[in-house]
Structures are given as structure tokens and as C-alpha cells.
Amino acid sequence: MKILYLCLKIIFFYCGLFLCGCQHINTDQTLNIKPNVIIIITDDQGWGDLSLHGNPNIHTPNIDKMAADGVQFENFYVQPVCSPTRAEMLTGRYALRCGVYSTSEGGERINADEKTLAEYFKEASYATSLYGKWHSGMQPPYHPNSRGFDDFYGFCSGHWGDYLDADLEHNGIIVQGKGFMPDDLTQRTIDFVKSNKDQAFFSILSFNTPHSPMQMPDELWDTVKDRKLDSLYTGIQTENLDFTRAAIAFCENIDWNIGRLMLALEEEDLTQNTLVIFLSDNGPNSWRWNGGMKGRKGSTDEGGVRVPFIMHWPAVLNEEKTISEVASVTDLLPTLMDLIGSDASIPKPLDGKSLKPLLLTDKAATWEDRMLINHWNGQTSVRNQHFRLDHEGKLYNMQLDPAQQFDVSSKYNSIRTAMLDVKKAFELIVLAELPETDDRPFTLGAPGAVYTHFPARDAEASGSIHRSNQWPNCSFYTNWREVRDSIYWNTEVLEEGLFKVMVYYTCAEENAGTKLELQFNASRLEFVVNEPHDPPLQGMEYDRIPREESYVKDFITLNAGEIFLEKGRGILSLKALDIPGNLSIDFRQIVFERLN
Secondary structure, X not given: XXXXXXXXXXXXXXXXXOHHHHOXXXXXXXXXXXXXXXXEEEEOOOOOOOXXXXXOOOOOHHHHHXXXXXXXXXXXXXXXXXXXXXXXXXXXXXXXXXXXXXXXXXXXXXXXXXXXXXXXXXXXXXXXXXXXXXXXXXXXXXXXXXXXXXXXXXXXXXXXXXOEOOEEEEOOEXXXXXXXXXXXXXXXXXXXXXXXXXXXXXXXXXXXXXXXXXXXXXXXXOOOOOOOOOOOOOOOOOOOHHHHHHHHHHHHHHHHXXXXXXXXXXXXXXXXXXXXXXXXXXXXXXXXXXXXXXXXXXXXXXXXXXXXXXXXEOOOEOOOEEEOOOEEHHHHHHHHHHHOOOOOEOOOOOOOOOOHHHHHOOOHHHOOOOOEEEEEOOEEEEEOOOEEEOOOOOEEEOOOOOOOOOOOOOOOHHHHHHHHHHHHHHHXXXXXXXXXXOOOOEEEOOXXXXXXXXXXXXXXEOOOOEEOOOOOOOOOEEOXXXXXXXXXXXXEEOOOEEEEEEEEEEEOHHHOOEEEEEEEOOEEEEEEEOOOEOOOOEOHXXXXXXXXXXXXXXXXXXXXXXXXXXXXXXXXXXXXXXXXXXXXXXXXXXXXXXXX
16 A cells, blocks of 8 residues: 555656646736846855845845845755756756756756757747856757857856956857956846847846856955955854855855846836846855855755845836745746746646746735755755755754754654655656666757867867866866877767868977877868967966866867768767877867858
8 A cells, every 4th residue: 555655646746746837838918018038147156145145244235136126035946056957947847857967078968859948038039148157068959059049158168267358159159258257248248138129138147156266356356355254154064264255256246247237227228127037056165154054055955955036027026025935946937938928838847837926916825835856966855835855864844944953854754754755756757767878979060050069078088188177167188198099079960061170279399290180980080280389277377266177278279171071970089190299289179160
């Protein structure tokens, strides 16, 4: 009977949790208004990194004002790390369903058959853009321009190694950024708003901060370097006070930039009919004040997954409102489609639900309690309105015990049993949807795509070749000593064609003359690196805390020639045929440009 009971629980969980995805989105037209939408998502900013939430160390007046003039969710949850949260925001579905299980080397890619938020907005005749961090796949059809975004400026990696005049990408073309990256990204968003003020637009401003490296100009660091910190982290771990100060500087800069954006909306008379949403992608990236909650980035405990969530839309959400009901980042897609009155059909079941009843009506009394799932690195936690079941099966009353110090399992055994059943159902059903091995190749030559980037991040290497850093994002390959060694990618060419090949490299003068070969199945391209370019590592000049990530270099490009690639799967490899010096090149990436 117990087995039958559990099976029924799983069936009901599976059918009920995703019921909303089997229907059309609510098409209630009572709003009679089609808003512009801007989503602002920050990188590694904790719930406590706002003065709004009582942190006396920080000043965020513009974000505080958004909440004072709009709606704030007290209990809003994301996943413990970047790419799963972004996948859930873009699809309304659990990240594991979308093929996202890691933060690099291909595991961050949203499956190509998933439909994204931007695609829904394009179908509704919105102009679309994304500025900043993408972290959901690089090669088309995983690239932002292939997922519904008309304009993309930023980086596809999980983090970036340089925040000042950095090399970025604009719709597939490598360009140089202008100044401090968060300021640059904000200006791009402002320019997009102004150029699309006469039509409906949807934009994501995806800040790279406060993610490390903690690199910033002197004028920003000067605002915090001597600041007295009144509230500190109270757990057993040690707080790095200078890291905290750097994070505060980043967050105050974000707030300043949000003020710039809100002013631009006002100047263009767009404030009333623009829905601006603010959230972060996970908990704080260091041990610092976070409202006494247990956990930080990477943890499925409360502090790792509870983040700010604010909605500002004066034409409709025109009075300060705080919503206490638990909500999830998977709710964002169905909520937005509901608010713009979309009648789009949903191709796959959603895990989120529309929050419109909580936003526009007084439905809190009849709003059913929910169980939200947090999962990362083999650990699953469950949250309802009052309790959290942690990954070890312990139960905590979150209203009384945000630090998760007192296991109340024995007092609320029936609640714990119900939450355990949901956890088991998630692990039996959703985890089972993810293949044991990721056999998705890195794609090249997708139909309609001109540029395809193959970075060192996505590659593997043999022999003595190794990464510049243990974290693949924004790394490069170095120490290439032997001709028998190579750099390679498991690849599928989606459409045959002729491609121009640009190689980003550095090479010491004594190693000039290295002869390389690019090979894919029967296609080969040989070329020689004759021009030396041996710049030093950079980035540390404005680091306020020693970084864990790779330093960067000024890589230059070599036009290696043209190669014809046939459709099909194989290994794309970069080999050395001759190394006249001690080393071959340091390798950053290859950019393929379709010529036909």
C-alpha cells in the first residue's frame, strides 16, 4: 500500500504541477494595455545586498524606490547558481528539463527545442534585446540571436575576465566595450529604449556584477574602501571585509545605473507603460550580511536561493504592495505572457504559474500553497509557504528560523512526509529526463547564422596543453609543447558551407612560425602563425581582491583562410604540425564566418 500511495503521489505531482503548461496562456484582456518590459537581472547579488532589506552597509535608493512605487515579493526563489536560474527565467520550466545541468563546457545550454521568453515576445510583435551576460549557450541555435533576441551585446560565457574596455560581442562580431562594463550595458539598454520608443519593446539588462573578479575603477572603489561595516555575517565562516566592500561597490553602481535607466524612461515619457522587473540569479557570492539566512551561492538552503524580486509598472501596479506568497523564477514567463494578453500556445508543460492574480487582485486568501524545488549538484530542497525541507531531509520553520538551526521534523511529521514525497517525485521524474551523458555536440553552421564562435571554454585538450584557470569560463589554452597534442570539440555541422576562419591567439617571437592544421572529418586547413604577439597577462591592475578566475590577455586575430565543411558530426580539431620554438600558440577561440 505504501508503494501504491507513493506512486499515486508522484502521478498527482506530475499532472498537477505542470497542468498550466497543457493549456493556452490566460488571454484576459482586462488590462487593455500592452506594456514595454525590461528585466534587470544581476549576477550573484544576494537578498541582503539592498538597503531596502535592512542592510545598513549599503545604499540603493533607486531600487528601493522601485519597490516603494511598485510590488515587492518577500519570498521569491531562484536556483543556487547562474545558468539554471536563467534557463528557468527564459522557459518557465525547471532547468534540468531544458538540458541545463552545469555552468560551462556545454552544460549551460538550453535545449534547442525549448521556446524562450524572447521568442514569445517576438511573436507578439515586440522588438527584443539582451545586453550583458547570456550564459545559456554560445553556438547557434543556442546563441541569443537564435533564441528570439534581435540585438545582443555582451558575452555568452558564465563570467568574464575583464570589466574595463573589455572585448565583447555584438550579434556575433567581436567588438571593444566602452568603459566600465555595467555602465556600458546600461547605456546600450537606454539606447535601445530610445530607438524603440514608438513600438513595444522587450529587453533584458543582464549585469555582470557583483560576480567576481572584483575589478572596478578607482573612483568606484574609493566610495567603499574605507567604509565602516555595521552589519556582518554571523555564521561560522569568515567574512572577507574587502570582498564585502567590493560587492557593495558593485551593487551601488548597479543601483546608480538603474537610476539612469529609469530617468531615460521618464525623459521619453515611457515610465507609465513600462514594466521594469528587478531580480538576482542566486544568493551572495561571499559570506556577508544576508538577513541571517543559512547558505550562499551554490547552496539549496534559503540564503542561496532567496533573492529580491520587484515589479514596477505605474500604469497598473500603482501603489506600494508587498506579496508574501512564495513565488519562483519559473513564474516569470507565464506571468508576463498573462500580463501582455498573449494567446500563444505553450509547446511544453510549464513548471511556473502566472502571478497575475496576486498582482492585480486580492487573491491571497484563496491562493493555494505551493511546493517549490531547488536543486544543484545532486542536492534537492523543497520550500512551501512556511517550511523548507533541506537536502538532508530536515525540516525548518522558515518564518521563525531563517538560519535553519532547529529541525522541527518530529513536530510536523505530516508536512515533512508530504515534502519528501514531492522531493522524491522530482528526483524520479525530472532528474530522469536528463540523460546520463550529454551527447549534444557543439554546433557549427546553423541555418541563417553567419558567425559561430568556438572558444577554449567549450574545448578539450590533450597532452601538456592546459587551461589558464581551473574555471573554464573565460579561460584560454596554454603550454602547447608537442605536435602530437591538440585542442578539439565534439562538433556537428548543421548545414554545409564555406567558412572564413579567424583564430584568436598570442605567440612569443621565438615561437613564430608554428604551423597548425584545422580538421573536421575530410576537411583540412593548414596555416602558419608568422606574426608574433606576446602581451602580458592583465586584469590584476584594478582587482580589489585577488581573483580566482583566469587573467586575460590581448589576443589578436589571424585570418587562417577558408574551409568547406560538410554537414554531419565529427571531431573538430586544431593540431600543431610543426613547433619550431619551445611552444605553440596560446589559444583563445576560433570564429567561423559563413561565406555562402
